[in-house]
Amino acid sequence: MSSEISKKQPRPDFIRVEDFSFHYGEKQAIFDIDMAIPENEITALIGPSGCGKSTLLRNMNRMNDLIDGVRHEGDIRLDGVSLYDPSVEVISLRKRVGMVFQKYNPFAKSIYENVVFSLRVAGRNGKKELDETVERSLRDAALWDEVKDRLHDSAFGLSGGQQQRLCIARAIANRPEILLMDEPCAALDPLATLKIEELITTLKNRYTIVIVTHNMEQATRCSDRTAFLYMGKLIEYGKTVQVFENPKEEQTESYITGRFS
Amino acid sequence: MPPEPANNPDPRRFEVSKATLWFDRFMGWAIRFGGIGVIIAVFGIFWFIGKEVIPLFKPGAVVKAASVTSGTTPVILGVDEWGEMPFFYSGGNKVVFVDGETGARSEREVPGLEGQEITASSYDPLQRRIALGLEDGRVGSFIVGYERLFENGEPKGVKPFITAEPWFELKNAGGPVTAISYGDAGPTRIMAVKTAEGKVEVIRLGLKGGLVGGKKLSVTAEVDITPQISGEVALIRASQNGQMVLVADKVGKVSYFLADTQGVTKRQEFTPFGGQGLAQMDFLFGGVSAILTAEDGTQEQWSLFRKTEDAERLFGMTKDFPDVGDGRVTFAKSQRNRTFLTGAGRGLSIRHSTSGVVRWEGTVDIDPAAAILDAKGESFWIASETGEARKFEIKDHHPDAGVQAFFGKVWYEGGAGPVYQWQSTGGSDDFEAKLSLVPLIFGSLKGTAYALLFAIPVALLAAVFSAAFLPADVKRIVKPTMEIMSSLPSVVLGFLAGLWLAPILADRVPSVMMLVILIPFSALLVGYVWCRMPLAFRNRFEGGNEWMIVIPFLALAAWIGWSVGPLVEKMFFVYVEPGTGKRIADFSLWWPQATGTSFQQRNSLVLGFIMGFAVIPVIFTIAEDALSNVPKNLTAAASALGANRWQVVWTVMLPVASSGIFSALMIGFGRAVGETMIMVMATGNTPITEWNLFSGMRTLSANLAVELPEAPDGSTHYRTLFLGAIVLFAMTFVLNTIAEILRQRLREKNKLV
Incomplete structure (x- = not known):
């Protein structure tokens, strides 16, 4: 129900990145990025390798905290609250902000247990709730029909594309508000990629999605907005149509026309 | 026209340098050699440990080695340390020596008889002493010794000699002595005698020192124990520690007498075979256990132990051996461990008392009337009444080893019951090794x-x-x-x-x-x-x-x-x-x-x-x-x-x-x-x-x-330690x-x- 309410009035600056800089030890990966990501839209982060797009994404649920020797300046606000506020509990933050990784990474458990992992760690073990969650999440991830007869088989028995969809099902099982996707199709073949893209589009209404991608077509096909990052700086950010058809910056144009990558 | 280098690249560009090939080949062989070497080394270790351990589990073997004729009916058979020259003593005034190799026969006179008839004799191989009882009631003994002869630095043959020992007049007894046993522990000695009148006496001997001259062996006590024995006496045995006497009567009742500071007292009476007479009764090496054989061939070991911590040390049955069979019972104990040779008729066996196992079993071609194990335990001699004698070599280096000894509960001498115990060495020669792993x-x-x-x-x-x-x-x-x-x-x-x-x-x-x-x-x-x-x-x-x-x-x-x-x-x-x-x-x-x-x-x-x-x-x-x-x-x-x-x-x-x-x-x-x-x-x-x-x-x-540093190379102890190593390896494996x-x-x- 809550998603319907929020659908009525999507907040335009649901995620606010404010003068954000980020360092891995001595190396600065992000320079003063400032952007607002609206609710219930798909925002694509594009740019050449090492431009900082993944780093930016991984800061949105503080996954970079797990890395040793990192440091940041500026702030990221989620619905107005700083992620770095002392009162923020990282674990509950990560429950709000789900994540799908570049390489599909199901646990060495059954399909069923993979999906309900986030509920289990939250101590929710009611059979009915778990069953419902599994079906809903797998349906949302367009995987239900393929796996409904073997929910208790190992997740490793699935194909790569199925495993990635399982990871998406796992990420949305606890109904996060935001879904971060770090090149979700990088390890998949074109057919599986297509399926994931379709899935992402259908998820749009319910989740705010930030997706990192190397694939220009994917950005144009799926996203509402596109941000182009280069050398840790935000070069251009706007509606996808505008960025691709009428880029304001020369660097953006060079990149999307394939003059450098 | 000279070819253009760009269009004709160096034809050797696909070749691999000699050094690379050589190195690759060398490394290939080096790795193979190393790998095979490791495998060989591991198997070498197994081979070495196995070589040390396997002899422990070999059963004893016996080979006939010599056959001689003495021409006497032996009551006592003895042999030198090397099993080369047995002596035969028929109870008369001569000891007959026969060379085991050549069959050459020689005789020695029994010393100090003074013309008296010998009516009783017994032999203690440990002290090489023949104890005698005479017609006139005197008791005494002599030693049969051997001297090693050498030729060009190599041992070659032995020379027997006889050493006289003092005679003792018995005060109470008088009349012919019909049985005698002599137990010698150096300064304290004991003799048990039976006379024709049916009297049984315990004589204690001690070294009394005169102010002038050396110490002299003399009787310190002469105790008549006849009243304490109910039946007619069949066998008497004195122990090697000079303190104990066992007396068995005709109906198989055994009385145990202890000679200590309080004098000679009867401590126990037991009936091992329920009214059946004893065919044999002898102390084993160490003098703490006795092997008893009933007339029907049942054989048991009785040892001294305390039933409870405060109880007196008394005899109790500790082991039951397989029946020896029918016939005249032969018995000879080892002079270095708990092995003994026993049997009935022509069927003989070598047994070990610690683990209670039969080490060897076989038959011989004469009817043994007397038997003796040499001091090293490497051979035994048997002699028949007809004067035939045979030498058998024993190949049994580890009689106290075996699965039961290493992994089973064993009733050791002096213990109140079977236990798992490890005590590989002791302070004295007659120590019984406890080798439970x-x-x-x-x-x-x-x-x-x-x-x-x-x-x-x-x-x-x-x-x-x-x-x-x-x-x-x-x-x-x-x-x-x-x-x-x-x-x-x-x-x-x-x-x-x-x-x-x-x-x-x-x-x-x-x-x-x-x-x-x-x-x-x-x-x-x-x-x-x-x-x-x-x-x-x-x-x-x-x-x-x-x-x-x-x-x-x-x-x-x-x-x-x-x-x-x-x-x-x-x-x-x-x-x-x-x-x-x-x-x-x-x-x-x-x-x-x-x-x-x-x-x-x-x-x-x-x-x-x-x-x-x-x-x-x-x-x-x-x-x-x-x-x-x-x-x-x-x-x-x-x-x-x-x-x-x-x-x-x-x-x-x-x-x-x-x-x-x-x-x-x-x-x-x-x-x-x-x-x-x-x-x-x-x-x-x-x-x-x-x-x-x-x-x-x-x-x-x-x-x-x-x-390991104190275990003699090749000994049972040494090999048992290697067995321990294998067990350790097996456990981890x-x-x-x-x-x-x-x-x-x-x-x-x-x-x-």
Whole structure:
């Protein structure tokens, strides 16, 4: 129900990145990025390798905290609250902000247990709730029909594309508000990629999605907005149509026309 | 036209340089050679150990070696140390010697007879003494000795000689002596005699020193024991310790007399075969056990032991041997161990009393009337009434070995029942070796169990903490430190354990108990309080720096625990002295009183602590690596799904790292089982079989280290130690194999494909 309410009035600056800089030890990966990501839209982060797009994404649920020797300046606000506020509990933050990784990474458990992992760690073990969650999440991830007869088989028995969809099902099982996707199709073949893209589009209404991608077509096909990052700086950010058809910056144009990558 | 270099590239560009090929080939061979070398070395070790051990399990073998004729009907048969020249004594005034090789016959006169008829004789091969009883009631003896002859420095033949010994006039007896037995323990000697009138006497001999001249052997007591014996006497035997006499009557009742400072007293009467007469009764080597054979061939061993701790040492049946069969019973005991030759008629067997097994069984081609084992136990002679004699060589180097002796319960001499016992050497020649490996196996298991009991929880929890909680900069210090710890020489650790830690711990057991309770408890308490602190405060220590908070509390808990130990001791561990009722607060006194088990300073607690230093780093390092190598994308996925750090460990890291952790445990186990120096120095090395935390143990490895240097090459003891090595290897091999199977299953279950 809550998603319907929020659908009525999507907040335009649901995620606010404010003068954000980020360092891995001595190396600065992000320079003063400032952007607002609206609710219930798909925002694509594009740019050449090492431009900082993944780093930016991984800061949105503080996954970079797990890395040793990192440091940041500026702030990221989620619905107005700083992620770095002392009162923020990282674990509950990560429950709000789900994540799908570049390489599909199901646990060495059954399909069923993979999906309900986030509920289990939250101590929710009611059979009915778990069953419902599994079906809903797998349906949302367009995987239900393929796996409904073997929910208790190992997740490793699935194909790569199925495993990635399982990871998406796992990420949305606890109904996060935001879904971060770090090149979700990088390890998949074109057919599986297509399926994931379709899935992402259908998820749009319910989740705010930030997706990192190397694939220009994917950005144009799926996203509402596109941000182009280069050398840790935000070069251009706007509606996808505008960025691709009428880029304001020369660097953006060079990149999307394939003059450098 | 010269070809253009661009269009005609160097044709040698596909060639591989000679040096590369040569090196590749050389390395290929070197690796092959190394690999095969390792395999050969391993099998070589097996071969060597197997070569040492296999003889232990060979049964005895007997080969006929010589055949001679003496022309006399022997009552007594004796032989020299090398089994070369037996003597035959028929009870007359001549001793006949026959060379075993040539058959040459010679005679010697029995000294000091003064024309009297010999009416009784017996032989003690240990002292090489023939004891005689005469028609006129005199008793005496002479020695049949042999001198080794040499030719060109090589031993060649023996020369017999006879040494006269004093004669003694019996005061009470008078008349012909019909049976005699002589037991000699040097300064104290005993003789048991029976006369034609049916009198039985015990004569004690002693060395009486005159002021002038040397000490002279003379009768110190002559005791008539006839009234204490009900039936008609059949057999009398005096023991080699010069203190005991066994008298058997015609209906198989045996009376045991002890000659000690209180004189000669009857101590016991027993009927081994329920009214059946005895065909044979003799003390075994050592004089603590006797072998008794009934007329129907049943054979038993009776030994002296205390039934309860305060009881008197009396005879009781300890072993039941297979029947010897029908016919005239032959018996000859070994002069160096518990082996004896026995049999009935032509069927003979060599038996060993410790394990109660038959070492060899066979038949001979003459009817033995007398038999003798040579002093080295390498051959035996038998002689028939017709004057035929045979020599048999015995190939039985390890009569006291065998599966039963190593792994079964054995009723040793002097013990109240069958036990597992290890005591390989003793102070005297007649010591009965106790070679059960069970206490050592138990010791190894106990040592390992206590070591791992201390080490595994600490090591695994430390590994989890370091891999999943500790900030990387602290980990960079902790991990190498732990690795350096594993390189501490175990002799240093053992030295510390035995000389420094053991005395401290012995005094502070209650303190240690308090530490064991308080440290984990305080950690839990701090954790509980921590969870209730405001989030903003807790977030200041995020990223694994919570340890800064915990450490002072742990230190405080340790200090408190150590300090209140003596207080706890005063409250709960008060020893009440049984005699005076005095109350002493001392755990080391209280523990034996309260539990009935012992308290030793070098105990399993000390061992557990010190072995921790040896085992924890090993387990920690490998387990930590296994946990750290869990793919980051998995832990990240779990974190991204809202799992807290402990949940990440429990649900993702532990299952994935389980096979690696299992390896860590197995390597830790291997270290603990094989550890030698710490075990030698810190455990007291008592081969006991009890799980008591406050007693020590003797492990197979420590046993090897302690005893191998003093075991004579090729002896039973030496080979048994090698057997211990094989057992140790087998234990680790079996456990490692099981563990490897389990590990493979774990890996299969949690593999990441």
